[in-house]
Amino acid sequence: MKGKILNRSTRLIFALVIFIALAFVGGALFIVDETKQVVITQFGKPVGNSITSAGLHFKMPFIQEAHYFEKRLLGWDGEPNQIPTKDKKYIWVDTAARWKIVDALKFLQSMGNELNANSRLNDIINSATRDAVTGHLLVEAVRDSNRILESKELGEDAIVSEEALERIDIGRQKLTRSILERSKVLAPQYGIEIMDVRIKRINYVEEVRKKVYDRMIAERKRAAEKYRSEGHGKSAEIEGQRGKELKLITSEAYRQAQAIVGKADAEAISIYGKAYSKDPEFYSFLKTLETYKNTVDANSTLILTTDSDYYRYIKGIE
Amino acid sequence: MENMDWRNISTPEDIINLGKKKLSGFRKHIIWAILAFFVLIGLKGVIYSIGPDEVGVIQRFGKYIRLTSPGLHTKLPFGIEKVTPIKVEKIFKEEFGMGGVQNRGYAYGNHADESLMLTGDLNILDVRWIVQFKIKDPIKLLFVIRNPQNVIRDVSEIVMRRLVGDYSVDEVLTIKREEIDRLAQVEMQKILDDYQTGVQVITVKLLDVNPPDKVKPAFNEVNEAKQEKEKMINQAWEAYNKAIPKAKGEAERTIREAEGYNLDKINRAKGEAERFSVTLSEYKNAPEITQKRLYLETFNEVLPKVKEKYIIDPKQSSILPLLDLGRKGGEKQ
Numbered sequence: 001m002k003g004k005i006l007n008r009s010t011r012l013i014f015a016l017v018i019f020i021a022l023a024f025v026g027g028a029l030f031i032v033d034e035t036k037q038v039v040i041t042q043f044g045k046p047v048g049n050s051i052t053s054a055g056l057h058f059k060m061p062f063i064q065e066a067h068y069f070e071k072r073l074l075g076w077d078g079e080p081n082q083i084p085t086k087d088k089k090y091i092w093v094d095t096a097a098r099w100k101i102v103d104a105l106k107f108l109q110s111m112g113n114e115l116n117a118n119s120r121l122n123d124i125i126n127s128a129t130r131d132a133v134t135g136h137l138l139v140e141a142v143r144d145s146n147r148i149l150e151s152k153e154l155g156e157d158a159i160v161s162e163e164a165l166e167r168i169d170i171g172r173q174k175l176t177r178s179i180l181e182r183s184k185v186l187a188p189q190y191g192i193e194i195m196d197v198r199i200k201r202i203n204y205v206e207e208v209r210k211k212v213y214d215r216m217i218a219e220r221k222r223a224a225e226k227y228r229s230e231g232h233g234k235s236a237e238i239e240g241q242r243g244k245e246l247k248l249i250t251s252e253a254y255r256q257a258q259a260i261v262g263k264a265d266a267e268a269i270s271i272y273g274k275a276y277s278k279d280p281e282f283y284s285f286l287k288t289l290e291t292y293k294n295t296v297d298a299n300s301t302l303i304l305t306t307d308s309d310y311y312r313y314i315k316g317i318e
Numbered sequence: 319m320e321n322m323d324w325r326n327i328s329t330p331e332d333i334i335n336l337g338k339k340k341l342s343g344f345r346k347h348i349i350w351a352i353l354a355f356f357v358l359i360g361l362k363g364v365i366y367s368i369g370p371d372e373v374g375v376i377q378r379f380g381k382y383i384r385l386t387s388p389g390l391h392t393k394l395p396f397g398i399e400k401v402t403p404i405k406v407e408k409i410f411k412e413e414f415g416m417g418g419v420q421n422r423g424y425a426y427g428n429h430a431d432e433s434l435m436l437t438g439d440l441n442i443l444d445v446r447w448i449v450q451f452k453i454k455d456p457i458k459l460l461f462v463i464r465n466p467q468n469v470i471r472d473v474s475e476i477v478m479r480r481l482v483g484d485y486s487v488d489e490v491l492t493i494k495r496e497e498i499d500r501l502a503q504v505e506m507q508k509i510l511d512d513y514q515t516g517v518q519v520i521t522v523k524l525l526d527v528n529p530p531d532k533v534k535p536a537f538n539e540v541n542e543a544k545q546e547k548e549k550m551i552n553q554a555w556e557a558y559n560k561a562i563p564k565a566k567g568e569a570e571r572t573i574r575e576a577e578g579y580n581l582d583k584i585n586r587a588k589g590e591a592e593r594f595s596v597t598l599s600e601y602k603n604a605p606e607i608t609q610k611r612l613y614l615e616t617f618n619e620v621l622p623k624v625k626e627k628y629i630i631d632p633k634q635s636s637i638l639p640l641l642d643l644g645r646k647g648g649e650k651q
Contacts, residue, residue, distance in 0.1 A: 031380040033377070034377060034382050053381075054377070075465060077472065096476065138440065142437075143483055144484045148484060148485065165439075172483060195513075196512075198476045199480075202483075203434060204442070212442055215441075216442070216487075216533045216536065217533055220537055220539060224540045225543070226543075227547045228546055231547030234551050235551055235554035239554055242557060242558040249562070254572065257576035258576070260577055260579075260580050261579055264576075264580035267587070268587035272590070272591060275594045276594060282597075286597070286612070289616040290616075292620050293620060296623060296624055299625075
């Protein structure tokens, strides 16, 4: 009754599944992912070429062993190194590299695993970096072109030290490339290829940094002073101009006014002269009468003689 | 043996027999349970879904087979086929210089130092920026590079520091920021394409760019000094603009006044000359009468003002007030 449930075909499928599972476990079948490559060893000795195509593969179970390695582009980022430049500036240089295992067999034989590879890369790349940096000026490691010299938009507060303004032939890119070239040479023997090395960071060492800060501060202070004194100078200039123009305006006005007044006076005199010269005697007579009108007041004492004209006139009226 | 129950157990063999009996009843169920278990696992490995912003990368026994689009799909189970969903629409963001992100144990372990970099004029700036990117080729992303986030971060730092190293402090602080953004995006894309990462750099953007803390006050001082200069010059011009027009106005006024005087004086002169001429012609016509008239007019005006008036006869030798016209206000004789 119980045994009849497991009929023949079910039994067969079951057995197949178990068999395949066992094959995997035993190591006859193995999967190679797109990201991996495999070296087969038999009793420690490599067999055949490394397997780089992805998919299902066969090997002898138990006797042969599959070693997996990365097929992808890998990264290496070393510890920053303190290196002096040719002009004795101490800087931290942090490089980063991209590399690949191109010959898994050689890799297995020479390094065995990525940990060893990383330490080997440390040696190779760090020494290449050190050689390159010590052989060049700081400017050459920082700048890439001479663009900064051409673009004199450095601004009016330019803080530029002399050394920064040196014309360079080897710039950052060329320097980096030389590190790459140097590093590439030693790589093939380990079954790897160093695809790229670049400078990730450059920073001053603590003491140098302090000095640079001081320089920056001093330069800025100098620029600030310059602005202030320019302000003083210009405003004094404007003030002077103001004073000068004021003087000009008022003196000019005065001159003109005087001229006008003078002209007026002269013309008036001429008018009077022309008029009165027609009969000077009569004029002086009128004038005398006017004088009486103007000078005699309540406090005056008038003395008339009997032969004065007035008396005569009065007499004549009667 | 049939009516065995636990009270009657006396030997170990009895226990084993009891156990066997109980198990044989379950045997049927166990096999069904195992089969059901496997079916469930299989189903779980067969049906999968891909989100609307994703694609699915299908590998069979590790080998790349195909891409699947969003929706519900089936695949072979039990590790035969593997699906990796990749977000191809999402815009990812990486931040730099924000401190503490990748402290790699520098000897000068201050986090803030990670954002410091050297400029082209060999000075130091504190630079923070972000990168936005998208996955444009999921196959490359999965199979060509390991740890894409590291690659993107490294390349971004490499590029930004190289660029900043070619510009001056002031350029990076102010006018060249957009240029640097643009160049950084182009260069990053080029390197990432060379590496075949399958990543598309959408933007690179500089955020805060500052002089290092220690130096900031000096930089601020420069800005203040610039403003001071402006202020001083403005004030000077203000004073100028107040004074000059006013002076010009005054100058105008002075001249107008002079002109007014001019007019006044000449008109007066003309008037008086005219009056004289008229009087003169009148006089010429009747000299005696005119003279008398004028004389009398004058004294008529003058005498009343005077309090003390005396008329003296010169033929008399002493002075006597013969006619006192003054006291009694007498104009009459």
